Amino acid sequence: MKALLAIAWKSAWNRRFTLSLTVLSIALATLLLLGVERIRTELRDNFSSAVSGTDLIVGARTGSTQLLLYSVFRIGAATNNVSWKSVQALGEHPGVAWVVPLSLGDSHRGFAVLATTTGYFEHFRYGDRQPLALRAGRPFGDGVDHLFEAVVGADVADQLGYAPGQRITLAHGTGELTTGHDDKPFTVVGVLARTGTPVDRTVHIGLEAMQALHLDWVGGAPMPGVRIPAEQVRKFDLAPKSVTAALVGLKNRAAVFSVQRWVSTYGGEPLMAILPGVALDELWQVVGVGEKALLAMSGLVALVSLGGLVSVVLAGLNERRRELAVLRAVGAGPRHVLALLALEGAIVTGLGVLLGGTLAALGIAALGPWLQSRFGLALALSAPTLNEWALLAALLAAGWLASLLPGIRAYRLSLADGLSPRI
Amino acid sequence: MSAPAVLQARALRFAWPGAPAPCIDIAQFEVAAGEAVFLHGPSGCGKSTLLSLLAGVLVADAGSVQLLGQDWRTLPAAARDRRRVAHVGYIFQQFNLLPYLSVIDNVLLPCRFSRARRSPDARAQAEQLLARMGLDAALWPRSALQLSVGQQQRVAAARALIGRPEVVIADEPTSALDEDRREAFLDVLLSACEANGSALVFVSHDRRIAGRFSRQVLLPAINRAAAPQGTHA
Numbered sequence: 293m294k295a296l297l298a299i300a301w302k303s304a305w306n307r308r309f310t311l312s313l314t315v316l317s318i319a320l321a322t323l324l325l326l327g328v329e330r331i332r333t334e335l336r337d338n339f340s341s342a343v344s345g346t347d348l349i350v351g352a353r354t355g356s357t358q359l360l361l362y363s364v365f366r367i368g369a370a371t372n373n374v375s376w377k378s379v380q381a382l383g384e385h386p387g388v389a390w391v392v393p394l395s396l397g398d399s400h401r402g403f404a405v406l407a408t409t410t411g412y413f414e415h416f417r418y419g420d421r422q423p424l425a426l427r428a429g430r431p432f433g434d435g436v437d438h439l440f441e442a443v444v445g446a447d448v449a450d451q452l453g454y455a456p457g458q459r460i461t462l463a464h465g466t467g468e469l470t471t472g473h474d475d476k477p478f479t480v481v482g483v484l485a486r487t488g489t490p491v492d493r494t495v496h497i498g499l500e501a502m503q504a505l506h507l508d509w510v511g512g513a514p515m516p517g518v519r520i521p522a523e524q525v526r527k528f529d530l531a532p533k534s535v536t537a538a539l540v541g542l543k544n545r546a547a548v549f550s551v552q553r554w555v556s557t558y559g560g561e562p563l564m565a566i567l568p569g570v571a572l573d574e575l576w577q578v579v580g581v582g583e584k585a586l587l588a589m590s591g592l593v594a595l596v597s598l599g600g601l602v603s604v605v606l607a608g609l610n611e612r613r614r615e616l617a618v619l620r621a622v623g624a625g626p627r628h629v630l631a632l633l634a635l636e637g638a639i640v641t642g643l644g645v646l647l648g649g650t651l652a653a654l655g656i657a658a659l660g661p662w663l664q665s666r667f668g669l670a671l672a673l674s675a676p677t678l679n680e681w682a683l684l685a686a687l688l689a690a691g692w693l694a695s696l697l698p699g700i701r702a703y704r705l706s707l708a709d710g711l712s713p714r715i
Numbered sequence: 716m717s718a719p720a721v722l723q724a725r726a727l728r729f730a731w732p733g734a735p736a737p738c739i740d741i742a743q744f745e746v747a748a749g750e751a752v753f754l755h756g757p758s759g760c761g762k763s764t765l766l767s768l769l770a771g772v773l774v775a776d777a778g779s780v781q782l783l784g785q786d787w788r789t790l791p792a793a794a795r796d797r798r799r800v801a802h803v804g805y806i807f808q809q810f811n812l813l814p815y816l817s818v819i820d821n822v823l824l825p826c827r828f829s830r831a832r833r834s835p836d837a838r839a840q841a842e843q844l845l846a847r848m849g850l851d852a853a854l855w856p857r858s859a860l861q862l863s864v865g866q867q868q869r870v871a872a873a874r875a876l877i878g879r880p881e882v883v884i885a886d887e888p889t890s891a892l893d894e895d896r897r898e899a900f901l902d903v904l905l906s907a908c909e910a911n912g913s914a915l916v917f918v919s920h921d922r923r924i925a926g927r928f929s930r931q932v933l934l935p936a937i938n939r940a941a942a943p944q945g946t947h948a
Binding site for chain 2 (some may be wrong): 295299302304305306385614615617618619620621622623625626627628
């Protein structure tokens with residue numbers, strides 16, 4: 293067997309140019325499979341870590357996925373708001389420990405603006421129930437003295453180069469065509485540490501500030517002829533009239549369904565409450581289809597590469613009939629010939645998978661920071677996961693099985709040819 | 716024929732699968748130990764087929780072919796492979812060598828696959844054979860492809876002889892060589908076989924070299940299946 297391995301290696305080395313192309317294509321397939329798998333798991337982790345520690349999310353009656361999308365992922369918009377009275381009633385419910393109201397709709401240079409209370413920094417959790425931490429500065433304060441203060445997420449700070457002290461202006465709406473709140477600038481007072489969640493891409497302000505911004509607005513546009521300068525807004529009642537949604541924490545999680553029922557039967561206005569975990573799962577089932585399609589696609593690429601391996605070796609087989617005859621003349625049986633080609637397939641696949649794995653590791657190391665800042669995908673270089681090992685093993689096994697095909701052909705050829713190949 | 720036969724064919728008949736008539740029909744053919752037999756005949760008279768039968772690559776439909784008293788037909792395929800390499804050295808017409816191995820590794824190939832051909836001094840033996848073949852030591856570590864055709868055939872001869880097999884079968888090994896090289900190759904091959912004590916079955920259609928062998932056999936004369944084709948070269 294050792295002799296055969298040496299011969300297989302030298303024979304393969306002799307045809308290194310053709311075979312290296314095959315190795316390369318297997319490497320690319322491996323890279324693709326590993327990359328997609330890594331991004332997929334990371335995506336899923338990021339996704340499911342977007343919110344935790346919140347028992348219920350309450351909003352105007354709509355689809356549960358839609359409520360989750362706009363309240364947690366800042367995607368889409370609410371069709372209706374929740375009145376401030378309802379939020380207060382919810383806060384007085386005996387089972388409720390805390391309520392963090394959220395108000396969305398404004399933006400800052402493409403980043404969503406979230407108006408909330410200071411309770412947000414205290415109660416919001418992400419990932420494995422991790423609280424928000426500040427990288428620099430402090431949370432925005434309560435009261436009129438701290439009205440125009442903003443706390444920005446890590447991505448906002450990194451991409452726009454913000455540090456505490458920076459003055460920013462917000463825009464009304466979230467699209468390209470936004471009108472300004474230029475007359476009421478904010479000061480960045482804090483920068484949040486990176487979370488890998490939509491929080492990183494959010495500008496946080498106080499609910500009163502949101503109210504102040506829109507004092508001289510009506511129906512989504514500035515009131516003609518009315519300008520209320522920033523220094524005078526404090527004279528007005530800045531209590532919010534309505535919010536987009538509210539995060540709710542319960543004193544006892546066991547009460548979650550009874551509170552949910554209380555919300556959905558609330559008399560004041562049509563409301564709904566969703567369990568974030570359940571809604572995340574539902575949403576993932578939708579998103580997961582695309583992710584599975586991606587994986588299936590990489591699987592197909594791997595299949596094509598292995599097909600390439602088979603065809604390259606098969607095509608070269610006719611030219612190798614001499615070689616096989618010589619081997620038979622010096623004592624190699626047809627089984628040895630089969631083993632020789634199987635070994636060659638194993639070598640080629642092994643090298644391809646090894647190269648692909650190395651490329652994947654290098655790619656993650658090189659592109660990780662960029663992906664993190666650009667897409668918020670936290671790709672870290674780490675040992676292959678169980679799933680990835682399984683993928684690698686499957687690739688190796690498939691490659692080896694594929695190489696048996698030319699092996700069997702060679703076996704037949706060398707049986708038929710004997711010592712005198714008919715070429 | 717005083718010496719015992721190393722190869723012995725009796726009432727041998729063989730037809731290729733699907734062929735209407737046999738292509739080999741030989742009543743008797745023997746090769747004695749140490750003998751150098753020249754087997755000749757026109758192309759198509761069954762030379763290659765007979766060699767395959769003698770080497771146990773093909774098995775007779777009827778009759779027997781015995782190598783050292785053992786009928787090939789009684790052995791399963793894997794055992795035939797082992798027995799062939801243990802007792803038979805084989806030289807092809809050309810392209811005898813694996814291009815990715817050095818000259819010396821090519822000579823040592825049978826030792827890798829056969830315990831019978833292996834010996835502790837295999838390397839020394841290979842070097843001795845190569846030297847006897849007139850191949851300079853500087854060539855030994857080179858790739859087989861860097862050699863001329865004549866040199867390659869000598870390496871093939873050294874490979875066929877390593878481990879002292881009882882029989883060396885050469886299938887037109889001189890057909891790719893010019894006259895001078897042919898004579899030189901025959902010189903070294905015949906003397907090495909003699910020194911080794913190996914019987915040589917040398918197939919060729921070139922009758923000019925027939926005189927250098929201890930016995931000449933015209934295949935169409937003993938192969939009744941080839942006889943109707945008549946004239947020979």
